[in-house]
Amino acid sequence: MHTATQILENEFLEVRAKLLEVAATLDRIDRSVAESAPLDTGAQSSRNRVDEAIRILLEEGPDRAEQLQRFFSHEYEKDWRRDMEI
Amino acid sequence: MDYIDPHIHMVSRTTDDYATLARMGCVAMSEPAFWAGFDRGSADGFRDYFRQLTEVEPKRAAQFGIQHFTWLCINAKEAENVSLSRDVIAMIPEFIHCKNVLGIGEIGLNKNTKNEATVFLEHLDLAVKFEQQILIHTPHLEDKYQGTRMILDMLCDDSRLDRTRVLVDHVEEHTIDEVLDRGFWAGMTLYPITKCTPARAVDMIERFGGERLLANSAGDWGPSKPTAVPDLIFEMRRRGHSESLIRKVVYENPIEFFSQSPNFSFTPRDAGSDPAS
Numbered sequence: 001m002h003t004a005t006q007i008l009e010n011e012f013l014e015v016r017a018k019l020l021e022v023a024a025t026l027d028r029i030d031r032s033v034a035e036s037a038p039l040d041t042g043a044q045s046s047r048n049r050v051d052e053a054i055r056i057l058l059e060e061g062p063d064r065a066e067q068l069q070r071f072f073s074h075e076y077e078k079d080w081r082r083d084m085e086i
Numbered sequence: 087m088d089y090i091d092p093h094i095h096m097v098s099r100t101t102d103d104y105a106t107l108a109r110m111g112c113v114a115m116s117e118p119a120f121w122a123g124f125d126r127g128s129a130d131g132f133r134d135y136f137r138q139l140t141e142v143e144p145k146r147a148a149q150f151g152i153q154h155f156t157w158l159c160i161n162a163k164e165a166e167n168v169s170l171s172r173d174v175i176a177m178i179p180e181f182i183h184c185k186n187v188l189g190i191g192e193i194g195l196n197k198n199t200k201n202e203a204t205v206f207l208e209h210l211d212l213a214v215k216f217e218q219q220i221l222i223h224t225p226h227l228e229d230k231y232q233g234t235r236m237i238l239d240m241l242c243d244d245s246r247l248d249r250t251r252v253l254v255d256h257v258e259e260h261t262i263d264e265v266l267d268r269g270f271w272a273g274m275t276l277y278p279i280t281k282c283t284p285a286r287a288v289d290m291i292e293r294f295g296g297e298r299l300l301a302n303s304a305g306d307w308g309p310s311k312p313t314a315v316p317d318l319i320f321e322m323r324r325r326g327h328s329e330s331l332i333r334k335v336v337y338e339n340p341i342e343f344f345s346q347s348p349n350f351s352f353t354p355r356d357a358g359s360d361p362a363s
């Protein structure tokens with residue numbers, strides 16, 4: 001198994017590239033807003049969720065991937081069988 | 087390394103893909119019944135599909151030294167039509183004893199609707215009646231968490247089921263824990279964009295260990311890569327994992343899970359002997 005330092009050295013360029021993709025996409029959206037029309041309501045809510053997801057990445061903890069997954073998920077209602085009458 | 091792809095939809099793949107998989111070490115595969123690229127209009131459409139799964143694909147695979155197994159059902163995407171689903175479920179017993187059939191699958195939920203849940207429960211009855219193993223599809227993206235929990239509710243409410251004979255597939259970081267915790271097998275699907283990458287799958291192996299865990303490519307009608315399992319093998323090697331752990335996940339685990347089906351007549355590649363010289 002690799003040490004934390006080795007993992008970071010191995011992955012640094014990959015992470016850098018992925019962050020750049022996100023940054024460039026956000027720039028592209030902003031440019032288009034400036035040149036054409038603002039985001040519609042649904043799109044603005046997706047855009048806000050991207051910001052919230054980025055904040056999750058900045059938190060400490062061992063389970064950021066799981067937290068992001070939950071953040072992007074519909075809620076589970078435990079009484080679904082009763083509600084659906086099934 | 088020899089490996090088994092426990093979930094791959096070969097009806098959507100070319101013959102060249104079979105050749106490539108064979109060269110990469112694939113010795114066996116299991117193909118759950120699923121959506122075949124379009125909604126079928128009648129139960130007879132499914133009868134032809136089941137013939138393809140039980141007669142045609144095993145022959146295509148055998149040309150490349152790959153053993154092909156399959157699972158039967160009407161998938162969640164088409165299960166929204168309950169009357170069609172009931173016609174298909176009624177027909178499955180015609181095929182259930184075909185020699186490459188491992189069980190009922192991939193049943194599950196797609197949009198987490200009442201109709202899908204109704205058909206899911208009727209498939210469970212069928213599996214219990216014929217003592218079949220079960221392979222389960224969980225929904226994608228924002229529907230996955232809710233759908234997986236609903237599926238686990240239905241499975242755990244049914245005391246007739248042996249959890250070690252049930253595989254819950256397409257698990258990701260937010261669903262794997264509960265599936266394993268409740269005693270089921272879990273499958274990770276290596277799929278660009280909407281499911282799990284090889285790197286994240288290896289992260290899950292590191293977090294949860296290799297017990298009751300499988301990895302597959304799905305290789306279906308969506309953007310998918312049939313050679314994703316070799317990518318996982320490569321990623322595990324790159325991170326310095328032992329050959330024995332890699333082999334457990336991609337070869338021994340599928341054998342252990344499938345061996346609970348009487349139709350899993352798998353012959354390991356090294357079991358043969360050289361012809362006398």
Ligand SMILES: [Zn+2]
Pocket residue numbers: 093095118120192223304306
């Ligand atoms: Zn599938």
